[in-house]
Amino acid sequence: MSPSHIHVPADCGTVTEILSRVGDKWSVQVVVQLGGGPKRFNELRRIVSGISQRMLTLTLRGLERDGLVTRTVYPTIPPRVDYQLTGLGCSLLRTVRGLGDWAIANREEILAARRRFDAGGADDHGTEPKHSDAA
Amino acid sequence: MSPSHIHVPADCGTVTEILSRVGDKWSVQVVVQLGGGPKRFNELRRIVSGISQRMLTLTLRGLERDGLVTRTVYPTIPPRVDYQLTGLGCSLLRTVRGLGDWAIANREEILAARRRFDAGGADDHGTEPKHSDAA
DNA sequence: CCGTATCCGGAGGGATACTG
């Protein structure tokens, strides 16, 4: 047998689906920003900023749908809409922070590995110019 | 539950990039499977299975590049190649498990929220059939 | 058995213009 009796979830479908919510380009960033307190639409737009209006809307709708954020409309003029993390959203934020911490803690190592690989580390499998030389 | 002094990473670039490694459709599944011990190419292919040969190759290359797995070639006939988690890979696996646990623990709540939303929860913002009378 | 190269459809996501 192998290392341990790790049972390998098997409930992959669900996990994968949740992961794709987290994995998409914007959801996490929005959630993180919302972790700093409720925000208005254009406020988020400015902070996250690489994001387009369209994508912010879609992202927020998705998060709202999954019960991760709430959307509060103040029918004033001009209209004002606040987005805020739910309890569920906060707990996701905490979990995601774990991943973020890992990323920060290991980014140097990863970048180094990447550089190593992009150089010549691939010569195990003939991907590199087989001009071994040195002679 | 106001997070108060959370500093909001700002180093978003790195985090986002790592997240996209984790967020893509196959990386995590492969890492998880590799958590059960070293595996051969076609062995992975069978276990992960929704995956195509192309995607498995690309996924493994990516993981190898980031120093998360090692690739060991036995120049026998027929050729044999083993993939195995590195220390870095193992630590990622642990972190990802956290996310997986979260997903499993909260999937019911998420699915419920989703159903609620898909029903009529969206009437806050006129997305639903606006046949109602004066507001 | 392991991997690469090519073809190709479809989802993701940006830019822009318009509405309430």
Next chain:
DNA sequence: CAGTATCCCTCCGGATACGG
């Protein structure tokens, strides 16, 4: 200010075929 609709283009990722 907040949101929707359209266009359009890129890249993901599956199927297939071929090479070591």
